[in-house]
Amino acid sequence: MAQTLHNFHFEDLLNKHHLKKTAPRLRVLSMMSSRNTATSQPDLESVMNDIDRVTLYRILSAFEEKGIIHKVFDLNGTANYALCTSNCDEGHHHDEHLHFNCTQCKNVYCLNDLQLPAINLPVGFVPQAFTLYATGLCPKCSKKAVKQ
Amino acid sequence: MAQTLHNFHFEDLLNKHHLKKTAPRLRVLSMMSSRNTATSQPDLESVMNDIDRVTLYRILSAFEEKGIIHKVFDLNGTANYALCTSNCDEGHHHDEHLHFNCTQCKNVYCLNDLQLPAINLPVGFVPQAFTLYATGLCPKCSKKAVKQ
DNA sequence: ACGTTAATTGTAATATTGTTGCGTTTACAT
């Protein structure tokens, strides 16, 4: 669970990307790092209900642009956000991992360790990035399902 | 392009799923089959601006539920719809193909022929469906890019 | 420390997208 990151890590991160260290930004980072799943926009909004919605949108898009977080849409088309694991540059993400969307609890898991197999596209298609998306039951929900 | 389907095909399709043959439904089917890319909700709405928005939503969700079309969210999180190729049952889709989203023209291509490689998930995760999602340049746009 | 300034936030207004309830119309089975 959680990468046990501390505030100064986040401050370094913001520094690195020439973003000012503000309370809202640090809170967003801390919330997202405290979870092992992606965080949905509605979740963010309800937890941070004292931060203005517009500010939240701007923080998220700034982070995404800088390669600090990445966005993934779940089954219902709602935006979920998760910290990028590593080397995502300005404007260029490298989050070619599996996104697992649990149909029960709706959580989106980023399975970073999973290597994507090579894919051959039809002629003419020039790929820039791949994402594998899976739906099903996450460990928690599959356990519950068995018990019943 | 297009699967050169005719109206009576659509009528059969609707019959098969116990859906009444109405003008709006036939128009939606005919529009979607006339394209080789998925159709975005905004596109549908602007082309069929004489059909009520709510009706459109209901048609789309009915078709999706019956396994006639499937929904895929593009880079911007907007819903795109495409006809299912084959054997998609009521409530159970089998659209485990590649969705290619062109970053230039924003079109979403369903590359049905592409076989997805086997994926091993971490223990506990019980998959129901996979979708591979790629971004990049489609044939048209990559040609243009070369010319410039 | 202190003031300046550009970046960031907050506020208000608006646009877009999706949903719900209900009365009217229509396909289609009898």
Place this chain on the structure above:
DNA sequence: ATGTAAACGCAACAATATTACAATTAACGT
């Protein structure tokens, strides 16, 4: 032909996202 359930259209609303601008504040040099 006609009754009925299904589908449509309309109105109102809810949720999500964007834009413009004024107020605030982090970070820099002095």
